[in-house]
Amino acid sequence: MDSELIIRQMLTSDMDRLKQIIDASFPRFFRFFASHSLDSEGQVLVSEAHGTAVGFAKLVEFHVGGDKFGCILWLAVHPQFRRKGIASALVNTGTELLKHNGARAVFASAQRRNIVSLAFFSMQGFRKMGFLGLWRLFGWRIFEFYRDIWFAPGEIVLMHN
Numbered sequence: 001m002d003s004e005l006i007i008r009q010m011l012t013s014d015m016d017r018l019k020q021i022i023d024a025s026f027p028r029f030f031r032f033f034a035s036h037s038l039d040s041e042g043q044v045l046v047s048e049a050h051g052t053a054v055g056f057a058k059l060v061e062f063h064v065g066g067d068k069f070g071c072i073l074w075l076a077v078h079p080q081f082r083r084k085g086i087a088s089a090l091v092n093t094g095t096e097l098l099k100h101n102g103a104r105a106v107f108a109s110a111q112r113r114n115i116v117s118l119a120f121f122s123m124q125g126f127r128k129m130g131f132l133g134l135w136r137l138f139g140w141r142i143f144e145f146y147r148d149i150w151f152a153p154g155e156i157v158l159m160h161n
């Protein structure tokens with residue numbers, strides 16, 4: 001990883017730059033939701049290289065039953081800065097942070113056809129969870145879980161525990 005790369009909490013002044021990264025990273029339909037998530041509940045980790053934000057991860061925490069969980073809701077790196085380990089650093093830091101705060105497991109999700117993202121999360125130690133695996137964990141509360149992670153049609157859920 002670039003020694004100039006730092007990971008920090010988002011500042012209000014990052015907003016415009018993060019919206020540029022969103023525009024360059026997600027299909028039109030998802031851009032609105034990704035942008036909206038930047039100033040909604042949860043925290044945003046930003047990776048900064050040479051004074052500029054180059055990627056971000058939106059993290060949320062939620063409870064299902066008596067247990068606490070975490071989710072990496074959105075993750076994107078500016079196209080010019082990809083394949084440099086930036087998303088890996090964001091996901092590792094985010095996962096550690098969420099677990100340190102008491103998350104029993106950390107989830108992520110990606111569109112079924114987003115092969116890059118699915119391969120990326122597998123590399124980071126996340127494994128795919130089908131409906132049955134999630135049902136074993138949550139039972140009827142699975143629908144509460146789907147709502148908490150903003151599950152969208154066509155997505156695959158991944159878990160790190």
Ligand SMILES: CC(C)(COP(=O)(O)OP(=O)(O)OC[C@H]1O[C@@H](n2cnc3c(N)ncnc32)[C@H](O)[C@@H]1OP(=O)(O)O)[C@@H](O)C(=O)NCCC(=O)NCCS
Pocket residue numbers: 025026073074075076077078081082083084085086087088089109110114116117119120123
């Ligand atoms: C997915 C994404 C976040 C990865 O960011 P990144 O900073 O380039 O990822 P990293 O450099 O940490 O990649 C780590 C590993 O993931 C895999 N990977 C990442 N991008 C890949 C690609 N385009 N093709 C194949 N494998 C890839 C590789 O194994 C890579 O390791 P390597 O470079 O040593 O081979 C980035 O491509 C992106 O922003 N995509 C658009 C938004 C998106 O799909 N977000 C995820 C769903 S919310």
